[in-house]
Amino acid sequence: xxxxxxxAIDWIIKRKKSEHQFSDFSDYVRQKNNPQNxxxxxxxxxxxxxxxxxxxxxxxxxxxxxxVGSFTSPHLMTHLDRIRINNENISADYFLRKxxxxxxxxxxxxxxMFEIDMLISIDYFLDNxxxxxxxxxxxxxxxxxxxxxxxxxxxxxxxxxEHTQILGDTxxxxxxxxxxxxxxxxxxxTAEKKKxxxxxxxxxxxxxxxxxxxxxEAEEITEGGGLxxxxxxxxxxxxxxxxxxxxxxxxxxxxxRQLNSEKLLDVTEEEIKKGLLxxxxxxxxxxxxxxxIILDGAHNVSGIDGLLASLNPNEDYIFVFSALKDKNxxxxxxxxxxxxxxxxxxxxxxxxxxxxxxxxxxDVLVCHDYLQAVRYxxxxxxxxxxxxxxxxxxxVRNSFVK
Numbered sequence: 001x002x003x004x005x006x007x008a009i010d011w012i013i014k015r016k017k018s019e020h021q022f023s024d025f026s027d028y029v030r031q032k033n034n035p036q037n038x039x040x041x042x043x044x045x046x047x048x049x050x051x052x053x054x055x056x057x058x059x060x061x062x063x064x065x066x067x068v069g070s071f072t073s074p075h076l077m078t079h080l081d082r083i084r085i086n087n088e089n090i091s092a093d094y095f096l097r098k099x100x101x102x103x104x105x106x107x108x109x110x111x112x113m114f115e116i117d118m119l120i121s122i123d124y125f126l127d128n129x130x131x132x133x134x135x136x137x138x139x140x141x142x143x144x145x146x147x148x149x150x151x152x153x154x155x156x157x158x159x160x161x162e163h164t165q166i167l168g169d170t171x172x173x174x175x176x177x178x179x180x181x182x183x184x185x186x187x188x189x190t191a192e193k194k195k196x197x198x199x200x201x202x203x204x205x206x207x208x209x210x211x212x213x214x215x216x217e218a219e220e221i222t223e224g225g226g227l228x229x230x231x232x233x234x235x236x237x238x239x240x241x242x243x244x245x246x247x248x249x250x251x252x253x254x255x256x257r258q259l260n261s262e263k264l265l266d267v268t269e270e271e272i273k274k275g276l277l278x279x280x281x282x283x284x285x286x287x288x289x290x291x292x293i294i295l296d297g298a299h300n301v302s303g304i305d306g307l308l309a310s311l312n313p314n315e316d317y318i319f320v321f322s323a324l325k326d327k328n329x330x331x332x333x334x335x336x337x338x339x340x341x342x343x344x345x346x347x348x349x350x351x352x353x354x355x356x357x358x359x360x361x362x363d364v365l366v367c368h369d370y371l372q373a374v375r376y377x378x379x380x381x382x383x384x385x386x387x388x389x390x391x392x393x394x395x396v397r398n399s400f401v402k
Contacts, residue, residue, distance in 0.1 A: 001100050005092040008099040009079045015113045022143040025115050029148050036122045039069075039130070040264075041149045042255065045137040045178045046157025046192075048303050049248040052280040053157055054136045056252035060275030061132055062086055064267040069125035069133035071146070073114070076281050076394045077401070083121045090124055098123060114138050118145045140167050142180020152264050154181045155255055156190040157248065159197040160302040165326065175200040182208050187258055189213045191251045215254045218246045234269060238276050242284030242296070244306030249276055282393045284310060287400055292383040295397055297390035299323070304332045307387060308339055316382040320373045321364075322346055322392040325353040332388070333362050341365070341380065345373040347392050371399060 002008040029036065042057055044050050051072050061068045068086055075081045083090040098120045099106075106116055125133045135146045140163070141156075159175045167177045175197035182188045182204050190201060190212070198214070205212040218229040226239040231250050238249050256272055259265040279285065284307070285295045298307040311317065317340035323329040336342050343365045344358040359366045367373035374396060377384045386396045 001103070002096060005080075005096040008096050011103075012099065012113045012116055013079065015111065015116065018110045018112045018115075020110060022145070022147070024109075025111070025145055026148055028109060028111075029119075034148075035126060036149045039122065039125055039133045039149070041151040042132065042134045042153055042155065043137070043146065043149055043151035043181050044134065044155045044157065045141040045144075045181045046155075046190075047160040047162050047174070047178075048300065048306070049157040049191075049244070049251075050136045052245055052248040052283055053155060053251050054134045055278060055280040056249055056276060057134050057155075057255060058084075058087065059278040060252060060256055060267060060272050061134075061265075063275035064265070064271040066131040067129070069121065069128075069130040070136075071118070071121045071133065072136045073117070073138050074390050074394065076390075077398060082117055083124055085125070085128055085130060090120070094124060094127075095120060112145075115145045118148070137178075137181065139163060140177040140180065142177050144181075147181055150183055151181075151186060153255055153259060154183060154186060154188040155251060156181070156188065156192060156201070157251060158190075158192045158302070159194060160300065161328075162300045163326070171196040172200050176204075179204045182210065184208050185210050187211050187213060187262075189215065189251065189255050189258060191215045191247045213254065213258060215247075215250050218250050221246065236273060236276055240279055240284055241286075241310055242306070243310045245280075245283065252276075282390065282397060285397075287397070291378055291381070293378075293400075294383065294385045295393050296385060296387045297393045298332075298387045299327065299390050301328050301331050301335075304335050304387070307385070308335060311339060316340065318377045318380050318382040318384055319343070320345060320370070320377050320384065320386045320396075321358070321388045322355075322370060323353050323358065323388045324349070324351045324391075325357070326351065327353075327389075329353055329358055329388075330362070333358065333364065336387075337363055340382070343367050343373045343377055345370040347389070347395055349389075349391060352389070370396065374399075 044054050058068045058070045070084045080089040137144045167174045201212050220230040222228040228237045282297045296307045298304045319336045319342045322345050344355050345367050346355040355366045
C-alpha cells in the first residue's frame with residue numbers, strides 16, 4: 001500500500017515495459033466486462049498534433065455544455081494531468097485509491113504504466129459520469145492500450161516517419177499502424193494528404209465498411225494576436241502564432257461537424273468558435289514576452305518544420321534543444337541552425353541523446369545543464385525557443401512555473 005500519490009506514481013512510471021501482448025490486455029478488460037464500452041469516446045491518433053486536437057475537441061465539447069474526459073500523454077506538469085475532466089486533473093486521492101485497490105493484481109499481471117493509466121481513466125470517467133471521453137493514442141494505434149475503446153469517431157491527424165523501429169520504415173507501414181484505430185462502420189477523419197497514407201486509409205475504411213473523410217485546406221489565413229482562417233465558408237480564430245495548429249483546429253471542427261450530422265452531438269457554430277479559443281501548453285506557448293520565451297515540443301523533423309514555418313523572419317532567435325536518441329536529431333538540428341544560434345543540452349532519461357552526441361559534427365554550443373543553458377540563452381537578448389523532446393520542454397516549463 002502506498003501512503004501518498006507520489007509513491008504510487010513513482011511505482012507506476014517505472015513500469016515502462018512488459019512481456020505481454022495487447023491481446024492480453026484486451027482479455028483482461030474483457031474479463032472486467034469491457035467497462036470502456038459504457039463511455040462515448042472520440043479516438044485520436046497520428047504522428048504530430050494529437051494532443052492539440054484532443055484539446056480542441058475537449059474545449060469545443062465543454063463550450064457546448066458537455067462534461068468531457070480527456071486522456072493524453074506525455075504529461076506536461078504532473079502525471080495526474082494525463083487524465084482530466086473539463087481540463088481539471090484527476091484528483092490525487094482518487095488516483096492513489098485506485099492504485100492501492102489494484103496494486104497486487106496489476107503487479108501480478110505485469111501491466112505497464114500506460115495500461116494502468118488507461119484503466120484508471122476509464123473508472124474515473126465512469127464514476128464521474130462524463131458525457132464524452134476524448135482519448136489520445138500513446139504510440140501507433142493498432143496495438144496501443146487505448147485501442148480497447150469503441151469510439152464514435154476515429155481521428156488521424158497526420159502520418160510521418162517516426163518510431164520507425166516499432167511502427168515501420170515507410171509512410172504506408174506507419175499509416176497501417178495508425179489506421180488500426182478504425183472500427184467497423186465508424187467514420188474516420190484525417191488531415192493527412194499524402195497518397196501513400198490515404199491509400200492505406202481507403203483500403204482499411206473499405207474493409208471496415210466505413211467512410212474516410214479528408215479535411216479541406218483552411219483559407220484566408222490572417223495573423224495578428226493569433227490566427228484567423230476560413231474553413232468551408234465559416235470564419236474561425238485560434239489564439240496562437242503556431243501555424244501548424246490550424247490543421248489541428250480544422251480537424252477538430254470537421255470532427256464536430258460530422259458528429260453533429262449523425263445526431264451524435266448538438267454543438268452550434270458559436271460553441272465551436274468559443275471552444276477554439278484555447279491553447280495547448282508546450283505547443284508554441286509564449287510563457288514570457290519580456291524576455292520573449294517560446295516553448296514548443298517539436299520532437300521530430302515534421303514538428304521542427306511546423307515550428308520554423310511559424311517564426312517571424314524579422315526576429316533573432318536562439319534555440320535550446322534536446323532530443324531523444326531515436327529521433328533524427330541531426331536533421332532537426334540542421335534546420336534549427338539555419339534559423340539561429342543553437343545550444344544543445346540534456347536531461348535525465350534513459351532514452352535521451354547526450355549533449356555531446358547531439359553536438360557531434362554540428363555548429364552548436366554545448367551545455368549539459370539545461371537550466372544553465374536557458375539562463376545563458378537569455379543573456380543573448382534574442383527570442384528564446386526551447387524545443388525538442390516533450391519531456392524536456394515539460395521540465396523547463398515546470399522550472400519556469402516554480
